[in-house]
Amino acid sequence: MPSTSLCQEEACLPYSLMDDYSEGAHPQILEALLRTNSTQQATYGTDEYSDNARQLIRNKIGCAEDEADIFFVPSGTSANLISIASCLRPYEAVITLESGHIACKEAGAIEATGHKLILVPAVDGKMTPTNLQKAIQQNQFFPHMAKPRLLYISNASETGTVYTKRELSNLSAICKQSNLLLLMDGARIGTALCSVKNDLTLRDIFEMTDIFWIGGTKAGALMGEAIVVKQHLAEGFVFHLKQHGALLAKGRILGVQFMELFKSDLFFTLATHANEMAQKISINLEKLGYRLAADTETNQVFVILPQELVRRLQDRFRFYTWEQLDDGNAVVRFVTSWATDELQIDKFNAWVQQWTAAAK
Incomplete structure (x- = not known):
C-alpha cells in the first residue's frame, strides 16, 4: 500500500481512522x-x-x-x-x-x-x-x-x-x-x-x-x-x-x-488489506484488556475505551466516537481502508499500549 506517514508527519495532521474514503483512489x-x-x-x-x-x-x-x-x-x-x-x-x-x-x-x-x-x-x-x-x-x-x-x-x-x-x-x-x-x-x-x-x-x-x-x-x-x-x-x-x-x-x-x-483481483486485494489492518488494531486492544463492542469481522473496529484515552488519541488520530457511556468510557469506531499505512497502525498500537501501561 502507498505510504502516507511522511506527509502526515510533515503536516502535523492526525492520521485518519475515521472512514474508508479519506484517500483518493488506488x-x-x-x-x-x-x-x-x-x-x-x-x-x-x-x-x-x-x-x-x-x-x-x-x-x-x-x-x-x-x-x-x-x-x-x-x-x-x-x-x-x-x-x-x-x-x-x-x-x-x-x-x-x-x-x-x-x-x-x-x-x-x-x-x-x-x-x-x-x-x-x-x-x-x-x-x-x-x-x-x-x-x-x-x-x-x-x-x-x-x-x-x-x-x-x-x-x-x-x-x-x-x-x-x-x-x-x-x-x-x-x-x-x-x-x-x-x-x-x-x-x-x-x-x-x-x-x-x-x-x-x-x-x-x-x-x-x-x-x-x-x-x-x-x-x-x-x-x-x-x-x-x-x-x-x-x-x-x-x-x-x-x-x-x-x-x-x-x-x-x-x-x-x-x-x-x-x-x-484488485478489488479483493484492497479489501483484504483493509481487514488485516483492522485486525491488527483489534488484536492489540483485546490483548491490552479492552472490550470490543462488536466482533471485528471486517474493517471496522468498535471498542470501549476510557474517555481520557480517547482524548489523548484524538491528538494523533481521527476517529468517530460512537457513544458516550455513563461510566467514564466511550464506544469508539476505528475504520481502516485499502490505503491504510501499516506504519501508522503500529504507531497507533504503540500509543495505546504506552498509555495503558502508564495508567496502571
Whole structure:
C-alpha cells in the first residue's frame, strides 16, 4: 500500500481512522483514467469501458447477460434510493434495521420518495429471521398500513459484522414466502467477502437477493457503485437513474474504475488489506484488556475505551466516537481502508499500549 506517514508527519495532521474514503483512489485506477482519458467514447454509460466492466463483474458473479443488468451510479445513497424507488409502489414499505444506513445516515432519502421505513432491532448488527417475521406480521392491517414489500440489509453491517450463507439463505426464504424483494447494500461488500468469517460468494448473493450493489467508493475507486439488478426488475431502471440525477454524461469515469478493479483481483486485494489492518488494531486492544463492542469481522473496529484515552488519541488520530457511556468510557469506531499505512497502525498500537501501561 502507498505510504502516507511522511506527509502526515510533515503536516502535523492526525492520521485518519475515521472512514474508508479519506484517500483518493488506488494508483492503478488513476493510471487507467489517464490512459483512457483522450479516447472518444459513447456517453451515459454506453461506452466500451462500462460494457467491459459489466462483463467482468458478471464473470466474477458467474451470471449471464440475460440474468442481470448492471448500472453504475456515483454514490451509495443514490444506489439505495434508486434501487428502492425503481421497484416499489407508493403504498409499499421497506423493512430495515433501526441501525440501517437508510434509516440513520441518508437524510430521509427513502422517505422523501414516499416510502415508509419499518424499523427492526438489530442483533449483532444484522437482521434475524425472527425479527423479520415479527415485522411482517405486525404490518398486515391492510389497507390501513403501508404494505411491506422490500427487505433492506447491508453486508458488511453498520457494525462491521457479516452475514453467513445460512443467515442470508434464511432471510431470502422468508422474503420469497412473504412476497418481499431483498436488497443488499454493498458499500463494504468487498471487506465482507474477504472477511475470515465469510462463507458467501458473489454468486450466492446474486441468487439470494433481487438487487445488490458493489461499492467502489470505499474500495479504492474515486467514486462509484455498481448496482446488480436481476432482469425481472431491470426494465426501465435507467429512467430512474436519469430522474434522480445519477446517469452521468461521462459514464466512462465509473466504467474505467470498475474495469480496473475487476479485471484482476484488485478489488479483493484492497479489501483484504483493509481487514488485516483492522485486525491488527483489534488484536492489540483485546490483548491490552479492552472490550470490543462488536466482533471485528471486517474493517471496522468498535471498542470501549476510557474517555481520557480517547482524548489523548484524538491528538494523533481521527476517529468517530460512537457513544458516550455513563461510566467514564466511550464506544469508539476505528475504520481502516485499502490505503491504510501499516506504519501508522503500529504507531497507533504503540500509543495505546504506552498509555495503558502508564495508567496502571
